[in-house]
Amino acid sequence: KAGVTQTPRYLIKTRGQQVTLSCSPISGHRSVSWYQQTPGQGLQFLFEYFSETQRNKGNFPGRFSGRQFSNSRSEMNVSTLELGDSALYLCASSLSGANTGELFFGEGSRLTVL
């Protein structure tokens, strides 16, 4: 059974640019959550999608957005990149999200903003 796939794995952008990250969950999983991980802040919750609907959102500015498609694949977008957006962005899928709490993480997309 394939795991959670995130693309791209590494990317370098400059301030002011935008970036789109993609996540393909485990087959059959309907919930996709996104997290930002930095050495100083740890894992910070961005948002969770379930059946194409955003179910919850963390405390990030509106520059961070996401969506989920009918096949459960999800994308997150960060516009007007800032240096502080440099981080590892982790996607996690779950069979039903809230009820199980068991998240399966992808390997992450490491974003560097110059």
Next chain:
Amino acid sequence: QKEVEQNSGPLSVPEGAIASLNCTYSDRVSQSFFWYRQYSGKSPELIMSIYSNGDKEDGRFTAQLNKASQYVSLLIRDSQPSDSATYLCAVRQMRANDYKLSFGAGTTVTVRA
């Protein structure tokens, strides 16, 4: 106050010893508790979940939950060098329309051979 707090460590233990990791949480309505392990350069993986007060054992791992004290812990018995990793405590709130999973900053464990 952070929602989930852990001792950042590093926690260094000799091989074969017991590693004890602690986690406290601020929201009393929290109902689901998890421990994730993250090796350096890798993504987190779930190793334990606990939902009710008391102890839950799985192999060399024991999770302990005390909701009255808002405290959850993880014991690693007979620690092995392969247990060297960062352990993340996660707490899920079950309020209406709020299903986020909040993570602690993690405790880094080093097992000395």
